[in-house]
Amino acid sequence: MKKLVRVPQSDHRDDGRPGVRGRQGLAALPPLSIYVHVPWCVHKCPYCDFNSHERTGELPEEDYLRALQADLEQALPDVWGRPVSTVFFGGGTPSLLSADAIDRIIGMLRSMLNLPPDVEITLEANPGTAEAGRFQGYAQAGVNRISLGIQSFDDDKLKRLGRIHDAAQARAAIGMAQRAVDRVNLDLMFALPQQTLAECERDVREAISFGTGHLSLYHLTLEPNTVFAKYPPRLPDDELSATMQDQAAELAESAGFERYEVSAYARPGQICQHNLNYWQFGDYLGIGPGAHSKISFQDRITRQARARMPDAWMRLVLEGEGRHVVERRELDHQDLGFEFMLNALRLKQGVEGGLFIERTGLSLMSVLPAMRRAVDRGLLEPGLERIRATAQGWRFLNDLQMEFLA
Incomplete structure (x- = not known):
């Protein structure tokens, strides 16, 4: 697996509320x-x-x-x-x-x-x-x-x-x-x-x-x-x-x-x-020492990471009760917008705008200000049907991705 953003992660919420504020939930789980x-x-x-x-x-x-x-x-x-x-x-x-x-x-x-x-x-x-x-x-x-x-x-x-x-x-x-x-x-x-x-x-x-x-x-x-x-x-x-x-x-x-x-x-x-x-913001379960996971549920999207050192991972996982999972986090709407764009904008053809809604449960309105800034800078093609970097945006991809971090 080539390099992805590694963030502290958490799976669960104790108060029963939907996992990501402002999300409508996922109509279908990703691959x-x-x-x-x-x-x-x-x-x-x-x-x-x-x-x-x-x-x-x-x-x-x-x-x-x-x-x-x-x-x-x-x-x-x-x-x-x-x-x-x-x-x-x-x-x-x-x-x-x-x-x-x-x-x-x-x-x-x-x-x-x-x-x-x-x-x-x-x-x-x-x-x-x-x-x-x-x-x-x-x-x-x-x-x-x-x-x-x-x-x-x-x-x-x-x-x-x-x-x-x-x-x-x-x-x-x-x-x-x-x-x-x-x-x-x-x-x-x-x-x-x-x-x-x-x-x-x-x-x-x-x-x-x-x-x-x-x-x-x-x-x-x-x-x-x-x-x-x-x-x-x-x-x-x-x-x-x-x-x-x-x-x-x-x-x-x-x-x-x-x-x-x-x-x-x-x-x-x-x-x-x-x-x-x-890159299309699908799900992945990582097993083994240091492996990272992104798992979607209808009402939340979670990330987690395993213990990095092989001996510690083997000991903790055999103890049971999830002790080997040392980092857990539930993504909020700002995380989702940034992480989706961080991956999708790496693709030369980008992704359909509907995929953002499908994989995050958010409206495109949640990232519209950032998209407008990127379009004004010549880094992102205009329109919502397809989210795709311009040639200039692809060349300066870090600058484009950072527009969605704030």
Whole structure:
């Protein structure tokens, strides 16, 4: 699951009043996705701010699976009977888990939840942990989409990024993934330490050459509480970074990819349905250490987060009574307007205006002043039938999103 706003969360209200002031309630619940967090990795990359923890030796698979089942069992009342549209294994490095563990998790999900037979099931993998037999085992377990954290095909850049794989392993992993499943995504980063425009172009061209159905092209950013934030490397300036992004977009689109989200490019029929559900303000249940959830009810919309540290999460979840859920919050109307726009405006085509009403239970009048300000600044297209950023608004997306924060 790529990055979302993380806010303190709460599920319940004791006074029986409707959960969000001014809401009419939801006529129908949105699609539901499942996110499974695998917290371990071989090496913590210096740019990474995700909930990942270095682990040497054998993973505690049995303890993890036992805790994961308890986590899901305690969450079932909130999502009972709802069909699941997608499943996503993120991390950390999910490909550290054995194929048997993934098979057991998917079996657990199918036994407790309403998973259609053809549901999209994505697993993130690190090329440094790729094994052909393991990838085939994932596919046999039900994984039908693999997302590979390539980042670069340049050994020098991979070393600077602290990656545990080299370019040859990246190329081999792509072949393994393509032989195992029909849908493969490649994660690539640009504006890397001391990267030139020509080096960025070579990376993008090579990524395209493998013929995968999906590309995710991310700008390297210095996130707080990371090694790179404390010891910043020398990065391309803003002008060069923008040129790299424009060049990458042009190369991908000329090769038949549609840029449907700020960082996401897909060939026909290859859009990532899991991430699309996030951007369209759908629901998701996150299980595992540090996982976040957004769950809608007819009269309220809630967020929650699990304990971040793997050992603490496993201990708390096995104690029962929801002790592993350490943050809970019920969204109010200001939260809803901002969070909806934070996600939906990332989509190139935006969303229909009616989707705002459907997913938040609010009238568009609640965000009309902010929309008017954004239109006046040339950041948002006028009209209520479709909420979509202008080309200028998409380029300065943070400025556009901030209009809805007040």
